[in-house]
Amino acid sequence: MSAGSKKLRACLMCSFVATPTEFRKEGCPNCDELLEMKGSSDRVLECTTAQFDGTIALVSPKDSWVAKWQRNDKHTPGVYAVRVTGQLPDSIVDDLEARGVKVHSREMDD
Numbered sequence: 001m002s003a004g005s006k007k008l009r010a011c012l013m014c015s016f017v018a019t020p021t022e023f024r025k026e027g028c029p030n031c032d033e034l035l036e037m038k039g040s041s042d043r044v045l046e047c048t049t050a051q052f053d054g055t056i057a058l059v060s061p062k063d064s065w066v067a068k069w070q071r072n073d074k075h076t077p078g079v080y081a082v083r084v085t086g087q088l089p090d091s092i093v094d095d096l097e098a099r100g101v102k103v104h105s106r107e108m109d110d
Helices: 003-007 020-026 041-047 065-069 090-098
Strands: 009-011 052-058 078-084
Touching (some): 009 020, 009 078, 052 065
Antiparallel strands (some): 052 078
């Protein structure tokens, strides 16, 4: 892993990987409508994690068996973490569930 990659973070909802600055400037391409990270450094820190293992580059997620296995086959092309460590804060999960959004943890057991 290169020194620059240590600054990457993974979305806790979909595992999309980007820098904190990219999440703050653009939000998550899959989840920003729900997580509202765009423009908020605090929200980026709450909704992403620097603790993740491995990455997968998905060019055509809907055609990829790896994307299906990782539950990313309906997401935008990009780089995704294989496994994330951490969960969305309870307050955010409660808010999403109150809006009818089912939240699945991206964290995997060993």
